[in-house]
Amino acid sequence: MGSVTSIVEKRNQASKTPKRNTGRVASSSERRRHRMLEIAASWLLAGPALVLLIVLFFLPVLGVFAIALTDWQFGASSLAFVGLSNFREVFADEGFRVSLANTILYVLIVVPGTIILGLVIALLIESGKSCRAFYRAVHFLPFMATLTAMAIAWEALLHPTIGLVNQTLAALGIPTANWLRDEATVLPVLAVIGIWQNLGYAMVLFLAGLKSIPRDLYDAADIDGADAWLDRLRTVTLPMLGPVTMFVFIVVALKAFETFDTVQVLTQGGPGHSSEMLLFTLYRESFEYLRTGYGASVAVVFLFIVVALTLIQACVMDKRVHYQ
Amino acid sequence: MSSIDFHEIEKSYGATPILKKVSLSIADGEFLTLLGPSGCGKSTLLRILAGLELQNAGTVLIGGRVVDGVRPKKRDAAMVFQSYALYPHMTVADNMSLPLRMRRLNAWQRLPLIGRLLPGTRGASQEIAAEVARTAEALGIDHLLTRKPGHLSGGQRQRVAVGRAMVRHPAVFLMDEPLSNLDAKLRVQMRAEIKELHQRLGVTFVYVTHDQAEAMTLSDRVAVMLDGELLQVAPPQEIYADPDDRRVAEFIGSPKINMIEGVVSAPGRVSVAGTTIASDIRADVGAHLTLGIRPEAFRLGAYSERGAISGTVRLIEHMGSDLYVHLDVAGVKQPVVARLLAERAASISIGHSLSLSVEPERVLYFGDDGRRIRAHDKPAKAAAALVRETA
Numbered sequence: 028m029g030s031v032t033s034i035v036e037k038r039n040q041a042s043k044t045p046k047r048n049t050g051r052v053a054s055s056s057e058r059r060r061h062r063m064l065e066i067a068a069s070w071l072l073a074g075p076a077l078v079l080l081i082v083l084f085f086l087p088v089l090g091v092f093a094i095a096l097t098d099w100q101f102g103a104s105s106l107a108f109v110g111l112s113n114f115r116e117v118f119a120d121e122g123f124r125v126s127l128a129n130t131i132l133y134v135l136i137v138v139p140g141t142i143i144l145g146l147v148i149a150l151l152i153e154s155g156k157s158c159r160a161f162y163r164a165v166h167f168l169p170f171m172a173t174l175t176a177m178a179i180a181w182e183a184l185l186h187p188t189i190g191l192v193n194q195t196l197a198a199l200g201i202p203t204a205n206w207l208r209d210e211a212t213v214l215p216v217l218a219v220i221g222i223w224q225n226l227g228y229a230m231v232l233f234l235a236g237l238k239s240i241p242r243d244l245y246d247a248a249d250i251d252g253a254d255a256w257l258d259r260l261r262t263v264t265l266p267m268l269g270p271v272t273m274f275v276f277i278v279v280a281l282k283a284f285e286t287f288d289t290v291q292v293l294t295q296g297g298p299g300h301s302s303e304m305l306l307f308t309l310y311r312e313s314f315e316y317l318r319t320g321y322g323a324s325v326a327v328v329f330l331f332i333v334v335a336l337t338l339i340q341a342c343v344m345d346k347r348v349h350y351q
Numbered sequence: 352m353s354s355i356d357f358h359e360i361e362k363s364y365g366a367t368p369i370l371k372k373v374s375l376s377i378a379d380g381e382f383l384t385l386l387g388p389s390g391c392g393k394s395t396l397l398r399i400l401a402g403l404e405l406q407n408a409g410t411v412l413i414g415g416r417v418v419d420g421v422r423p424k425k426r427d428a429a430m431v432f433q434s435y436a437l438y439p440h441m442t443v444a445d446n447m448s449l450p451l452r453m454r455r456l457n458a459w460q461r462l463p464l465i466g467r468l469l470p471g472t473r474g475a476s477q478e479i480a481a482e483v484a485r486t487a488e489a490l491g492i493d494h495l496l497t498r499k500p501g502h503l504s505g506g507q508r509q510r511v512a513v514g515r516a517m518v519r520h521p522a523v524f525l526m527d528e529p530l531s532n533l534d535a536k537l538r539v540q541m542r543a544e545i546k547e548l549h550q551r552l553g554v555t556f557v558y559v560t561h562d563q564a565e566a567m568t569l570s571d572r573v574a575v576m577l578d579g580e581l582l583q584v585a586p587p588q589e590i591y592a593d594p595d596d597r598r599v600a601e602f603i604g605s606p607k608i609n610m611i612e613g614v615v616s617a618p619g620r621v622s623v624a625g626t627t628i629a630s631d632i633r634a635d636v637g638a639h640l641t642l643g644i645r646p647e648a649f650r651l652g653a654y655s656e657r658g659a660i661s662g663t664v665r666l667i668e669h670m671g672s673d674l675y676v677h678l679d680v681a682g683v684k685q686p687v688v689a690r691l692l693a694e695r696a697a698s699i700s701i702g703h704s705l706s707l708s709v710e711p712e713r714v715l716y717f718g719d720d721g722r723r724i725r726a727h728d729k730p731a732k733a734a735a736a737l738v739r740e741t742a
Contacts, residue, residue: 243433249422
């Protein structure tokens with residue numbers, strides 16, 4: 028029996044081997060052709076986006092880098108390579124340092140303020156039963172509106188004598204201030220406007236995040252004894268909102284770093300340099316003083332800060348926030 | 352003591368009634384399964400028992416104590432969810448220790464950093480950790496304590512969920528379809544483990560499922576629910592062999608019970624599918640009945656040469672030890688399914704005619720309203736099973 032089966036096996040192997048070889052040759056050339064087609068198709072599909080990305084993003088960034096190394100003035104017909112002297116000047120400049128400090132302070136107020144208030148409003152809307160759509164819309168409106176137009180409305184509200192804010196405060200017997208002309212109040216006031224504007228966006232994202240929390244988790248928390256509102260918040264809501272919070276954090280921080288409209292419309296960086304922020308400095312140096320080379324180096328510094336911030340946030344929070 | 356009593360529980364969502372006056376008593380230490388198709392209200396009943404939902408009317412008692420309005424954590428009932436509902440940001444150890452932390456530490460002691468410095472926290476925390484470790488060891492998940500649920504397999508998650516329920520020694524265990532997210536093989540294994548767990552802990556288990564195999568294998572008693580009503584509460588064998596209601600008979604058993612229309616043709620005679628069956632039910636002549644015959648109640652032809660349900664073989668399903676034969680019978684809408692021994696396969700082929708007979712005492716009679724009509728006396732064994740109508 029054994030010998031018979033072994034003979035059969037051998038014959039089978041013998042008959043199979045050459046066949047398999049020819050099969051492989053035929054299929055490998057076909058496979059190579061298939062692969063080439065696939066590669067061509069992928070380049071064809073990604074091509075338009077790639078071209079746009081290079082033309083509209085990478086080339087301008089490279090251009091900015093190049094300009095930052097020259098003493099070019101906007102409109103001038105000649106320029107000279109000056110190396111890193113623009114950057115040296117930027118960091119030695121008292122005005123830039125104030126602008127950077129203002130920006131960081133502004134971000135430190137706006138980001139936590141937006142996240143906390145946005146979350147609180149989202150929780151309130153979610154826990155209430157009536158008029159949800161109305162509350163959502165009302166809080167989201169500022170984000171939809173043009174900030175420049177809204178800034179003018181704020182200017183009217185904050186007017187030292189006829190503004191609604193001061194009139195209300197005076198009527199209540201609370202001391203008033205010249206909000207936008209006082210060094211002590213101007214930056215916090217701009218930050219409040221920043222929070223007001225981004226609040227709706229954060230709220231909508233948090234509402235979506237709250238909706239996606241499985242109900243079972245709250246049930247489990249109830250049964251496990253974590254049924255007080257603070258315990259529910261700590262055990263289920265806040266941890267489950269982690270990914271959304273990270274996203275809101277990044278978006279709001281980037282938006283806060285880029286604040287320009289309110290400064291331009293309301294304060295022009297004043298009084299003194301007390302409300303000057305990075306993007307405004309960049310604009311003023313490049314397009315008002317026409318020191319394009321210097322402005323470009325501010326832009327490079329700005330770019331580094333924003334990219335570094337994004338990378339740090341992505342790296343640090345990615346690990347802690349995603350569960351599955 | 353942890354007996355459970357439902358007294359006329361009613362629940363509706365808007366105008367849709369979910370539970371219609373459900374009353375049920377569960378003994379201390381019993382394993383009771385609520386069985387029914389999805390949407391029958393079984394999960395709602397369990398959630399009312401857990402305190403996660405409030406009934407519109409009626410009373411729930413746990414251990415003789417009325418628990419209406421008592422918060423879930425005060426009911427001494429632990430629950431395992433279909434989705435396991437593990438906290439994804441916590442390790443297995445944290446998941447399992449949460450119920451104990453919530454009960455034994457006060458709000459200050461639970462604070463992240465300050466809590467550890469308060470008197471008593473350390474001792475209590477060590478005790479909790481030790482208990483969690485003990486429970487984890489008993490469930491064979493002690494090597495997983497530092498992992499997060501996202502890194503566990505379905506079966507491991509299921510064990511963690513059971514562990515989280517077990518760790519605080521509840522008087523009542525509630526399980527809401529705990530096995531339905533597992534693959535078939537694991538389901539059978541976990542089924543056995545849950546059975547063992549019940550025997551080991553000896554506490555009351557209330558188990559919700561739509562899977563009759565789970566209900567039949569696990570339970571001391573099965574409560575069959577349909578459309579918000581309890582149809583029958585009985586031990587598994589009784590539910591299968593002696594159903595009270597046509598819907599219970601149809602829901603339990605695979606393949607499904609054969610339901611064949613019949614008419615009482617004479618006292619003690621029911622005519623069905625071209626034959627007459629001897630019967631001792633008391634029904635008026637001319638009354639319409641439905642006969643329920645389990646597939647395994649059929650015998651291949653030979654029981655009585657004279658009388659048999661005959662039809663054409665339509666389909667044969669080989670199931671290993673058994674053979675499911677589908678038969679087209681004149682005057683019966685659905686094909687009649689018979690479960691025969693596999694050895695008979697050789698004598699059966701598709702398209703050929705086949706005769707089946709049935710022992711009269713294995714025929715279940717249902718009235719027009721779906722209720723069971725029971726014989727008042729034991730049927731005489733000697734009576735011929737099937738008698739041709741002409742006889």
